[in-house]
Amino acid sequence: MTFVYPKWVPGEHTPTGPLMQMAGLHVRAGGAEIPWSRDRVDMFAFHVDVPAGAQSIDVDFDYLSPSSTFGAGYGESANATQNLLLILFNHIVIYPAGVPSDELTLRASVRLPAGWKFDTALPVSARNADRIDFAPVSLTTLIDSPIVAGAYMRTIPITDTTHITVTADSNSALAMSDARIAQIRNLVAETDALFGARHYRTYRWLVTLSDLIEVQGLEHHQSTDIRQAENGLTDPDQTARTITILSHEFVHSWNGKYRRPAGLATADYQQPMIGELLFVYEGMTRYFGDFVLSARSGMRTAEEDREYAAWVAANQDHNRPGRHWRPLADTAVNVPTISVAPGEEVPYRRGLDYYDESLLVWLDADTTIRAKSGGSKSLDDFAKMFFGPPPSAPMLKPYTLDDVVNALNRVVPNDWRAFLDSRVYRVAPHPPLRALEAGGWGLVYNDTPNWYQSLRERFTKTTDESFTVGIWVKQDGTISDVVYGGPAYAAGLMPGMKITAINGRKYSAGVLREEIRAKKPLDVHVEQGTFAGAFRIDDRGGERFPHLERIAGAADVLSEIMRPRARGSQHAAGD
Numbered sequence: 325m326t327f328v329y330p331k332w333v334p335g336e337h338t339p340t341g342p343l344m345q346m347a348g349l350h351v352r353a354g355g356a357e358i359p360w361s362r363d364r365v366d367m368f369a370f371h372v373d374v375p376a377g378a379q380s381i382d383v384d385f386d387y388l389s390p391s392s393t394f395g396a397g398y399g400e401s402a403n404a405t406q407n408l409l410l411i412l413f414n415h416i417v418i419y420p421a422g423v424p425s426d427e428l429t430l431r432a433s434v435r436l437p438a439g440w441k442f443d444t445a446l447p448v449s450a451r452n453a454d455r456i457d458f459a460p461v462s463l464t465t466l467i468d469s470p471i472v473a474g475a476y477m478r479t480i481p482i483t484d485t486t487h488i489t490v491t492a493d494s495n496s497a498l499a500m501s502d503a504r505i506a507q508i509r510n511l512v513a514e515t516d517a518l519f520g521a522r523h524y525r526t527y528r529w530l531v532t533l534s535d536l537i538e539v540q541g542l543e544h545h546q547s548t549d550i551r552q553a554e555n556g557l558t559d560p561d562q563t564a565r566t567i568t569i570l571s572h573e574f575v576h577s578w579n580g581k582y583r584r585p586a587g588l589a590t591a592d593y594q595q596p597m598i599g600e601l602l603f604v605y606e607g608m609t610r611y612f613g614d615f616v617l618s619a620r621s622g623m624r625t626a627e628e629d630r631e632y633a634a635w636v637a638a639n640q641d642h643n644r645p646g647r648h649w650r651p652l653a654d655t656a657v658n659v660p661t662i663s664v665a666p667g668e669e670v671p672y673r674r675g676l677d678y679y680d681e682s683l684l685v686w687l688d689a690d691t692t693i694r695a696k697s698g699g700s701k702s703l704d705d706f707a708k709m710f711f712g713p714p715p716s717a718p719m720l721k722p723y724t725l726d727d728v729v730n731a732l733n734r735v736v737p738n739d740w741r742a743f744l745d746s747r748v749y750r751v752a753p754h755p756p757l758r759a760l761e762a763g764g765w766g767l768v769y770n771d772t773p774n775w776y777q778s779l780r781e782r783f784t785k786t787t788d789e790s791f792t793v794g795i796w797v798k799q800d801g802t803i804s805d806v807v808y809g810g811p812a813y814a815a816g817l818m819p820g821m822k823i824t825a826i827n828g829r830k831y832s833a834g835v836l837r838e839e840i841r842a843k844k845p846l847d848v849h850v851e852q853g854t855f856a857g858a859f860r861i862d863d864r865g866g867e868r869f870p871h872l873e874r875i876a877g878a879a880d881v882l883s884e885i886m887r888p889r890a891r892g893s894q895h896a897a898g899d
């Protein structure tokens with residue numbers, strides 16, 4: 325027989341199963357060791373000759389929990405600290421090759437350190453001291469249901485069917501504020517109003533806070549695995565960053581888990597996944613989760629949301645010369661290589677832009693529907709039709725591009741195929757900035773810092789002068805990236821060079837900003853290995869940060885989109 329280790333991981337859309345962390349593999353039949361051999365082409369497959377008469381075989385192996393980060397998968401970073409543990413079942417299962425994951429039933433059990441608490445969407449069948457036995461579930465459900473456990477854990481009820489479980493490396497990190505908790509309560513009400521039906525029985529946000537675990541968020545149908553810094557819910561900047569991940573992942577319960585592109589709805593974890601429609605799966609989740617619902621629930625003020633949209637629009641427009649060769653859809657098709665690419669040359673290569681740019685594509689669709697229907701229809705109607713009633717237990721309804729186009733046409737007739745073709749599938753010199761204008765707002769640049777860009781600078785510890793000289797610089801002066809074709813690039817500066825001085829002044833983020841603000845050419849001294857040299861950036865444009873500005877006389881459609889819909893949402897619009 326042949327058994328396999330999961331290769332393509334749902335939600336990662338890449339062949340990132342951490343096979344290199346499998347060790348100590350032994351196969352036995354009736355207690356006697358039998359040899360295994362790895363497939364010579366497919367490294368994730370193992371062949372064994374089952375002895376005649378054997379009714380079963382036992383496969384035993386260990387998973388090496390990494391203490392460093394490598395590769396691109398969520399398993400390829402630490403999953404445990406001295407105080408907490410994340411169990412992702414795709415790391416620790418093998419299954420018979422060729423059997424659909426829905427058709428395999430598994431019984432899992434775990435033993436936890438004494439005194440630790442745990443939470444998971446998996447149903448528990450028995451608990452004896454430190455051992456927990458879970459009820460039999462399909463392999464699909466098992467892999468969709470991570471377990472978090474730890475010494476410091478706080479469960480926060482949200483509604484009768486939803487809660488947040490925060491697990492952290494310290495007790496003080498569990499102090500999520502009542503104001504943020506109230507926003508999550510609003511979020512549940514707003515998703516009910518938006519989609520009109522739930523496809524979860526219960527839902528839990530499993531939030532893990534540790535400085536030793538990589539920052540991540542991975543969606544599941546009835547839970548989500550969110551990993552943030554230890555101060556992710558206590559530091560105001562970190563919270564501003566973390567909180568919208570909760571709305572993003574929650575939207576995936578509808579868009580991503582209940583409805584999923586057919587190319588990502590594979591029968592098992594060895595079949596390659598096709599990422600093409602991630603501009604719907606992730607892109608519409610960015611629109612609803614990170615933009616529309618973040619405002620409707622009060623997670624962000626309308627002004628913060630506009631600053632976010634302005635940064636997204638400016639970054640996709642100004643900092644993406646790669647858009648002249650790579651269409652947006654190709655960033656989705658090519659997730660497996662883009663997600664393992666080096667951190668530099670993102671502007672020319674493009675990144676996983678189907679997230680951010682699709683915010684504008686779906687805002688464009690939303691404002692188009694509103695304009696064509698005289699304000700009586702919106703993308704909310706698409707959301708109800710596509711992701712909504714009838715309510716159900718967790719199930720999967722795959723879709724194709726035709727299904728998306730047809731549903732849009734049922735909301736409002738339009739040439740939606742051509743609409744998506746020009747914005748997603750063809751090279752487009754600019755992102756659809758007209759979506760903002762149709763919302764009553766224009767993208768402008770001035771010398772006032774952008775709220776979201778400043779927030780990003782603080783949590784990435786990087787100075788962002790991408791919109792001026794075309795450069796991002798780390799605290800120690802190392803250039804993390806350069807805008808291909810921009811002023812710094814034209815001067816000869818490259819990622820990896822370390823800036824030591826600017827205009828005769830020792831490098832600091834403040835000096836860089838001051839000299840740009842003074843509209844002086846920049847004489848930049850750099851070091852890289854044994855090289856030292858100087859470059860001149862001749863750009864006198866001064867500071868530039870993106871913002872949205874009201875277009876006089878135009879209807880404020882953007883504010884109408886952000887208006888809370890749920891009765892009893894505890895915040896006022898327009899703040």
Ligand SMILES: [Zn+2]
Nearest residue numbers: 572576606609
């Ligand atoms: Zn997502």
